[in-house]
Amino acid sequence: MIDNTFHKIPVSFFDESYNKYQNEVMNLLHFIRAFHPVSIVNPERFNRFEGQVEKICHEMKDMMDLQHFQFALNSLLAKLEDAHTYFMPEDGLIYPYEIRYYEGCFYLYAIDSKYPDFTGKEIVSINGIPVKNIRSAMRKAMPSENKVKAGLWSFYLNRKALLHQIGVGTAKGVCLGFHDGNSLLFESETENLSGWHQVNFPPYPVTVKRDDLFSYQIIEDKCYLQFNAMYDLQSYLQLCQITGTKVEDNYLNFLPSFLEFIDKMDADINQHHIRKLVVDMRYNGGGNSMLGDQLLQYLGIDTGTISRYKTLVRKSDFLFKCMPDFYDCSTNVNQKNLLQWEILRTCTLFQK
DSSP states (O other): OOOOOOOOOOOOOOOTTSOHHHHHHHHHHHHHHHHOTHHHHOHHHHHHHHHHHHHHHHHTTSOOOHHHHHHHHHHHHGGGTOTTOOOOOOOOOBOSEEEEEETTEEEEEEEETTOGGGTTOEEEEETTEEHHHHHHHHHHHSOOSSHHHHHHGGGGTTBHHHHHHTTOOOTTOEEEEETTSOEEEEOOOBSOOOSEEEOOOOOOTTTSOOSSSEEEEEETTEEEEEEOOBOOHHHHHHHHHHHTOOOOHHHHHHOOOHHHHHHHHHHHHHHTTOOEEEEEOTTOOOBOHHHHHHHHHHTTOOGGGSOOEEEEEEOOHHHHHHOHHHHHHTTTSSOSSEEEOTTOOSSEEEEO
16 A cells, blocks of 8 residues: 655755745745646746745745744645645644534634533624635635635634734734624633533434445435445555555455445435435545546536546655655656556646
């Protein structure tokens, strides 16, 4: 299987006249120029990114704190238009609440136990700024491929540094405005949270997460499909072939076939005259998009009409360091320095 070990990026830039943040951002530029596919696939996008790096580097001459640097870095990486290249901010000072995104809206997920009646409320504004404007600003502040992914970054909206990055002033604190007309003002951040009260979602017997990669139930006039992972026997064998990895017998015995699963589900749907299919993907962390195509084809949807994404892997000595098995098996592929395999999501996604 693919090695998920983290590797430090090489240091190829250092200037004694720069502070530590300036050196970090300039080294990142050199790394992306040398190893990221964007400089080959879309030189114009890379040039825009490079120009923004120089601007941010100049702004960093006045020392900033680590929290603001982390979110400034993500705002910079968003210029790549690559949702798989981002920086995960470390823990820091936060306001005593948590926000979650669901179907285009923000909701208060958790809060200090002094306000238990506020959990679950829809948030319509932050410091008077409408949520739709907040979401638009987040697309520029955090790497994302669409507005849904941008909304999912909402769990960082309790960070003063992110609020600052998206243009929400916090000099007087943070005021959350709710759909029912009420509001709450948080005047300061804190490191330690006590008495934390959060929304409790009791498991529903139908939709409770199952251990299976995918499963279905016939319920009255509906078929409920819980699609927990885009991974099956065929995708595993395909990945082993591409990476030159030995096929493990225990995976052969354990992994189901998604195509066989669809055939069985289809037989049950026809037997029970079902005309409604519910596909639950709330627990799905991704995988091989081939399985998604197979489901869409079963539903009679022309996948050619859907906006496509592709994976681009740039061969380099850094790739060799991280994935030597993959690098070795790809040397016989008849392409110069760019490989395109849709099932590999280890690098970056670009929309055609």
